[in-house]
Amino acid sequence: MRIGVVFSTLPREDTTGVHVLRALREIGCDAFHHEPLRRTPAGGIEQAGYETLPPADLYLQVDDDLAYPGPVGLGVPSAYYCIDTHRLGAPLAGGSLLRPDKARGFDHVFSAQRDGVDLLARHGIAARWLPLAYDPARQAPDPAQAKQIDWCFLGTPLGDRPRICRDLARRFPSCVFGQAYGEAALRIYQQSRIIVNLPVGNDVNMRFFEALGAGGLLVGGAAHNGEDELVEGLVQFEDPAELPALVGRWLSDGAGRAALADAQQREVAGRHTYAHRMRALLAAVEAGPPARPRPARTPADDPAALVSEAVARLEAGAPHDALRLADRAAGLDGARPQVHRARALALAGAGRPADAAGALLRELELSPGSGEAFRTYLGMLDQVADAAGVPGAAFTRAYLRVLDLASEAPAGDAGPTLEAAAHAAAAVLGRHAEFERAWGALADADSRHWMLELCAHRALGAARVPVRFDAARARALEDEVQGRLLRERGAVPASATRGASHAFQGWRLDRYDLRPAGLPLELLSTAEYVVATFFLRQYQLERAGVRVAAAEGDVVVDGGGCFGETALHFAHQVGPGGRVLSFEFLPAHLEVFRANLALNPALAGRVEIVPEALWDRSGEALPFTEHGPATHLGAAPGAAAAVARTCSVDDLVEARGLPRVDFLKLDVEGAELAALRGAERTLRRHRPKLAIAAYHRPEDLGALPAWIDGLRLGYRLYLDHFTPGAWETIAFAAPAAA
Incomplete structure (x- = not known):
């Protein structure tokens, strides 16, 4: 069977379509890849169309989160593997196309999430459940890789994930958490005793299968979305507060951990590879498409109607009724940004501003370009500050005002999205007590200005919040160091570069003589370090x-x-x-x-x-x-x-x-x-x-001065900053007699 597999590798090469294509070839199909996008001479991306798409028996579109039309209406049966069904209401990247609108033209639709079948049915689309899977060609265990990391989590830093990982790292510091893909991710999984999974919503995501397949013990948040039907004996938690105890329990039981991990690895290898999935997909295509659902919605089953009614109840002064309706709408279609806006307004009306801010953050995740949503989010955070009980909340209020004003400015080509800014703001305000204490302890207005400016700069980027730093003077000093003080280029000891050159990450160390500048020393360094340290x-x-x-x-x-x-x-x-x-x-x-x-x-x-x-x-x-x-x-x-x-x-x-x-x-x-x-x-x-x-961790600007102040030793605290970016901030403490 000849199958054209349509997905783009331009934004990211390690995408689900790669595994699908390899599995189809493994089971004997004549499968080929069609790239639907292309680079423009100016470096952008545009649609390539389907004029050059070779003939086939089936065209299979694998969801890549990009907005372009599918290979439908071409006289060939078509299938769509819809992966991110929790984002049905969010536009695909690069346009305004929604997944339900894209899916409607296909003869066959498959949902990677079990509840996605019901969500698609509410849009009149018949779908079959086809979970994500394991690719043994890319994700197998490697006995040569010793288990030397206690736990890891790999994924985007959304919601509470960073806080959960930092808290866990304090208990179990032998860890890796962050983002990694391909070979780097596999190596980390293979070396980890425990692999933590923190799903977004209730997704049974790709990392669920990657982790199980790599041979570590998966400890994950319960999604209640069919995962227990796929793999037996899963170690799961309902509340992240349970995670440290689970990790501790399984780290202490090496034999039990290894046995369970090995059994689950054999199960995914025997039942849940992409080859298994593609055989199921082709069998379903051969059986013919299911009848399309014709849902007869009542207002009680229609999320849009429920949102409208929730707003009406809120306007009538009944926030608790509004919240009940908004919760019902979220249960029916949690991918609609409007649902979370309605929940936020109802929660705020019910006197729960912190929960309201969380609902608005979910809206921002679904519609990251919404400036209105971002500024409403800031307003909710202002209410959170009121409810927090921190005297005055002076830093919080000043920070929110700066974010509100600066968010209206253009972000620049590489500026962070408002969604990313919202997460950055939430990370700072999640530790409001530390930041308020630090703000109150700083000894002068200049230090407080640095604290405010740098927090806003990290959230909104350099285009919206530039850092006040004399970059021209720093460049002139570097030029002077290179011109007057440089004595020998590439003077690093040879043995330090042989076998360990990766340690310098491309940094060339030169020999400088600082005596012409009045400093009686020579050293191997860089012009940047010489300027920062000595000038x-x-x-x-x-x-x-x-x-x-x-x-x-x-x-x-x-x-x-x-x-x-x-x-x-x-x-x-x-x-x-x-x-x-x-x-x-x-x-x-x-x-x-x-x-x-x-x-x-x-x-x-x-x-x-x-x-x-x-x-x-x-x-x-x-x-x-x-x-x-x-x-x-x-x-x-x-x-x-x-x-x-x-x-x-x-x-x-x-x-x-x-x-x-x-x-x-x-x-x-x-x-x-x-x-x-x-x-x-x-x-x-x-x-x-x-x-x-005070710049290596997002919370350091608040946490470090607050900790020093908490000692009550009479230190006077200051902040200063030494680059045009977000790094090289120093917290100074002067003893009472200094």
Whole structure:
């Protein structure tokens, strides 16, 4: 049988159509791929049409979430595999076409979700259930891959997913969570003991089958959408609060976990491959299309009518009745944005603003271009701030005002969608107590301005909220460094690049002589790092008579030594009577660091390298992702399973018998809060000046100042920023006497 499979690989190559095409060929079909889109000379995408589509016995369109007409009306039987049935009311990407409108022209329609059959029937479309599946050619277990990651979650950062993963990572830090596809995703699944699935809505998604097929134990949110009919013995939870206990229980039972994972892998390999699915699809096509449903809707079964009635009840002052009707409409067709708007208004009227904001966020996911929905969402968040009980809610109100005004500006070519902005706003306001405490603790208006500006910049992008930074001065300084101070290009030690060149991610290290600029040192680095450390003085604050910096005779703990630039800068500042203890654990960095010390013998005696990773506890072996200067604790998509030994500041101070610590700098790629917790005794006893990177995690701008303020040690807190983007924000803390 000759089958033309229609799907686009232009936006993303790893799409369901690839697995379908391979499975059809595996079962003996003469299957070929037709690409319905093409690149324009200007770099855009346009429809290619079907004029060049070869003849076939069947044209099969695989849902790729793109708005173009299907291969129908061509004199050949046609079938549509509709995957994202929870988005029937949302336009396909790149146009206004809806999935139900696209599906109507096909002779056969298949739904990847069981409830999608009923949802399509409400649009007058007869569909059969054809679940997603497992592709053994791409997703099989690999016995050579050791199970070295406790748990992973791979998926887009929607809704509560980031919070759930961060909370779980605090309990079980040997983890990977984020986005990965293809080989990178497979490798992570193969190395994971437990694979967490957090479905959107009630989807039994592709990752459900990928995870089961790769050989890890799947622990997933219950979708109640037919998954228990597909695979026996699933480990599921109804509430994400149950997840830590489930993960802990199965991590502690290695034999039971392996046996269950192996049984489920055999089951999906034996019953749920794409080859099984394509045989079922062809048998259904051979049997002929089912009779098209002719639903006789009553107002009680019509989502649009229910929404209209809910709005009328709300206007009549009956929000609880309106909410009952809106909930009914959502149960019938949760893919309509209007349903979630009606629910939000009803929830707000019923005095539940936080739930109303959540309903509006769902509307934004279904209609991400809606500026009206975004601004209404902000209004709901304002009500949430009122209900939160935070005195004044000064930061929250200021933040919402900035987002409201800035959202009306053009986003620019690469600006985030309003849906992404809504998620960013929700992430900040989900931790409103920390941000409010930090806002109140900041010692000056300039710091508060930075906090507000950077939060809005991260949500809405540079075109809507540009960062006030003198980029021209920074470029001029880099040009000056390259022109006056550069002595040798490509001077990194050869052994540091052989076998470990990936650690530098394309960074070329050159040799600079800073003596013409009045600094008695040479080093291997980049012009950007030289400018940031020695000229912009990124880890130093001087504002309104307050100075936070290393000084003559200080004992400095340098968290995140990298190539040694900051350690050498501190060594110069503290003079012969001072001391610098610098944490750096990555071998490639340590070689460059030691080479830099060798270039500066007059300063090297003041510097001690501590080759361990800063954390809140000592003696742990934590996985890390090697990514040059951005190397961070915690495995990540595609990362090698290397581990670093940890040490806390408090334990270092005790082990070295340090009589005092005067200055603590932390720039440890997201581990700053953990490192601060591991330095609490030192902070309480010695009150060092602090310079803490506050940009690696979205919540750091609030969480780090709030934690320091919570110690009640009298620190005055400041923020400063050193790039035109969202990175290199430093939180400074000046002791009461500084």
